Amino acid sequence: MSQPEVVENGNVVIIRYTLRDSKGEILDSTDEGEPMPYLHGAQNIVPGLEKMLTGKSVGDTFTTVVAAEEGYGPRHDFPVQSVGLDQFGDMELEEGMMLFTEIDEGQVVPFWISKIGAKDVQIDLNHPLAGEELHFDIEVLGIRTATEEELDHGHPHGLDGTQGH
Numbered sequence: 001m002s003q004p005e006v007v008e009n010g011n012v013v014i015i016r017y018t019l020r021d022s023k024g025e026i027l028d029s030t031d032e033g034e035p036m037p038y039l040h041g042a043q044n045i046v047p048g049l050e051k052m053l054t055g056k057s058v059g060d061t062f063t064t065v066v067a068a069e070e071g072y073g074p075r076h077d078f079p080v081q082s083v084g085l086d087q088f089g090d091m092e093l094e095e096g097m098m099l100f101t102e103i104d105e106g107q108v109v110p111f112w113i114s115k116i117g118a119k120d121v122q123i124d125l126n127h128p129l130a131g132e133e134l135h136f137d138i139e140v141l142g143i144r145t146a147t148e149e150e151l152d153h154g155h156p157h158g159l160d161g162t163q164g165h
């Protein structure tokens with residue numbers, strides 16, 4: 001099977017990245033030697049970064065700044081809410097962790113644990129990186145055609161498409 005020359009929708013793209021905030025502090029990165037596959041055009045990554053990756057080739061490296069609007073969105077003025085620790089049962093909680101709650105029949109929204117106290121937990125409806133300008137360093141390591149199953153699921157199955165989950 002021939003490999004795609006450039007990144008376009010329906011490709012699994014394998015990248016390495018470092019993400020910094022506007023002050024240059026590292027927020028996240030792929031571990032050395034562990035590149036990350038994602039499915040292009042399936043919103044696996046923030047829209048601003050996906051746009052910049054379109055048309056790139058293997059071996060390309062670039063730096064890009066993604067505005068909050070094209071990243072994790074603006075930070076909304078949601079009031080921070082406190083929820084009793086006992087509401088979470090014996091779930092292992094971590095600050096920054098994403099959970100889901102059903103607010104209306106069938107309507108599920110994500111929320112994030114912002115602070116864990118002795119008796120209660122502060123939750124935030126904003127993504128921890130909402131409102132942040134995102135500075136990415138990107139290296140494109142590989143591009144391959146996604147399998148039918150990957151397209152169906154909307155995410156890659158490992159670097160070579162054979163990994164289950």
Ligand code: ZN
Binds near residue numbers: 149150156
């Ligand atoms: Zn899957």
